[in-house]
Amino acid sequence: MPRASAAAAAQTAEEILRSAIRLLAERGFAEVSIDEVARDAGVTRGAVYHHYANRLGLFTAVAGALQAAVARSVVSAAESAGDAPEQQLRAGCHAFLDAITSASTARTLLVDAPSVIGWSIWRAQDAQNSAAELRLALAEVGVEAELVDPTTAQLSGAMNDAALWISEQPDRAAAREAAHRVLDRLIDAILPRTPR
Amino acid sequence: MPRASAAAAAQTAEEILRSAIRLLAERGFAEVSIDEVARDAGVTRGAVYHHYANRLGLFTAVAGALQAAVARSVVSAAESAGDAPEQQLRAGCHAFLDAITSASTARTLLVDAPSVIGWSIWRAQDAQNSAAELRLALAEVGVEAELVDPTTAQLSGAMNDAALWISEQPDRAAAREAAHRVLDRLIDAILPRTPR
DNA sequence: CTCCTTTACGTACTATGTGTATGTAACAGA
DNA sequence: TCTGTTACATACACATAGTACGTAAAGGAG
Numbered sequence: 274m275p276r277a278s279a280a281a282a283a284q285t286a287e288e289i290l291r292s293a294i295r296l297l298a299e300r301g302f303a304e305v306s307i308d309e310v311a312r313d314a315g316v317t318r319g320a321v322y323h324h325y326a327n328r329l330g331l332f333t334a335v336a337g338a339l340q341a342a343v344a345r346s347v348v349s350a351a352e353s354a355g356d357a358p359e360q361q362l363r364a365g366c367h368a369f370l371d372a373i374t375s376a377s378t379a380r381t382l383l384v385d386a387p388s389v390i391g392w393s394i395w396r397a398q399d400a401q402n403s404a405a406e407l408r409l410a411l412a413e414v415g416v417e418a419e420l421v422d423p424t425t426a427q428l429s430g431a432m433n434d435a436a437l438w439i440s441e442q443p444d445r446a447a448a449r450e451a452a453h454r455v456l457d458r459l460i461d462a463i464l465p466r467t468p469r
Numbered sequence: 470m471p472r473a474s475a476a477a478a479a480q481t482a483e484e485i486l487r488s489a490i491r492l493l494a495e496r497g498f499a500e501v502s503i504d505e506v507a508r509d510a511g512v513t514r515g516a517v518y519h520h521y522a523n524r525l526g527l528f529t530a531v532a533g534a535l536q537a538a539v540a541r542s543v544v545s546a547a548e549s550a551g552d553a554p555e556q557q558l559r560a561g562c563h564a565f566l567d568a569i570t571s572a573s574t575a576r577t578l579l580v581d582a583p584s585v586i587g588w589s590i591w592r593a594q595d596a597q598n599s600a601a602e603l604r605l606a607l608a609e610v611g612v613e614a615e616l617v618d619p620t621t622a623q624l625s626g627a628m629n630d631a632a633l634w635i636s637e638q639p640d641r642a643a644a645r646e647a648a649h650r651v652l653d654r655l656i657d658a659i660l661p662r663t664p665r
Numbered sequence: 666c667t668c669c670t671t672t673a674c675g676t677a678c679t680a681t682g683t684g685t686a687t688g689t690a691a692c693a694g695a
Numbered sequence: 696t697c698t699g700t701t702a703c704a705t706a707c708a709c710a711t712a713g714t715a716c717g718t719a720a721a722g723g724a725g
Contacts, residue, residue: 473672473673473674474673475672475673477673478672478673478674481673481674512674512675513674513675513676514675514676515673515674515675515676516673516674516675518674519672519673519674519675520673520674
């Protein structure tokens with residue numbers, strides 16, 4: 274096969290990423306070999322190792338791409354939710370749930386990533402994306418300074434497990450409905466003084 | 470080496486399990502080979518494969534043992550918390566947090582297990598242990614029937630991430646304090662009608 | 666007590682998959 | 696057009712999981 278131009282090279286890199294995203298979503302990190310990703314993308318392992326440092330590097334790229342997509346959804350939802358911090362918090366949280374359950378990204382981001390990349394590293398990376406938004410929103414809404422971090426962690430954990438739970442329910446729409454209702458209660462609890 | 474008696478055999482099986490528990494807690498599933506577990510336990514790989522079906526079988530045994538220990542703590546705390554369902558719920562949740570953060574079991578149970586065993590299988594197994602207690606407690610406390618499952622998932626997720634968060638804080642005692650306070654708020658939100 | 670089967674390992678081998686070293690042809694700038 | 700670099704493919708080395716087989720003692724059955 275003759276060598277590709279710079280543009281073509283970028284495209285093969287992206288095709289490899291696409292294949293990896295799909296295969297990882299279907300069967301998880303442990304069950305997907307580099308050789309299989311390469312075959313699926315129509316290249317050899319050499320091409321994969323040229324574009325990505327190693328198996329972990331490829332996975333990191335996959336996770337990063339998925340995470341960025343989710344973060345974009347969250348941010349855009351929060352922005353179009355008005356100026357009130359509470360509304361932004363709610364909108365962002367619900368958008369997160371919807372984004373991570375609509376595509377089949379939950380398994381990769383919520384199950385594989387912490388294990389493969391390592392929980393603390395993954396969390397640190399997340400803290401520069403959607404978790405940062407959450408942290409900020411919680412602070413703005415009036416959560417006490419010393420409780421902002423544990424609240425971020427717990428609310429984030431609640432949403433993550435909600436997403437995984439939704440993903441395995443037969444009636445996705447109903448499950449999403451119920452999960453959103455529960456999530457709203459948790460947010461109520463976190464807001465300093467909520468009536469109702 | 471001469472063949473061991475039945476009692477001795479049970480002991481080597483347990484030593485293998487101990488070694489696996491420690492090594493997995495320290496470095497995670499991906500970084501621990503069967504050979505290393507065998508060496509640490511003072512046997513060969515043959516012994517490991519005799520007592521456990523394969524690598525996944527060994528890990529499953531490890532996870533099951535840790536999970537059972539946590540479940541015992543939760544049940545005993547809930548039982549000695551009096552008769553009021555709400556008190557049992559609170560006691561159980563706080564006991565779960567303490568149990569899973571006191572030993573170094575958080576990583577194995579919360580990060581590796583869902584990935585290695587598979588999230589849905591793991592959840593199903595958990596649903597017969599501590600998650601079952603939680604589900605029951607939530608139902609007794611008056612959570613609406615159709616919200617019991619998503620509430621179980623989200624509260625469980627909140628506690629899991631709280632545990633992982635605590636595990637990486639330098640000041641464990643303070644972190645635990647803060648996490649418990651946040652957790653109490655979430656429980657408040659879940660109880661049908663809470664004043665205060 | 667004496668077979669005799671089963672247990673509890675150890676050893677040696679196979680298979681799979683990761684990572685690396687190397688080869689090569691074409692792109693892209695000087 | 697000449698050359699360095701890029702974009703792969705190929706071939707190889709190495710680790711580790713799993714399997715097949717060997718063996719000696721344990722623990723009943725008679």
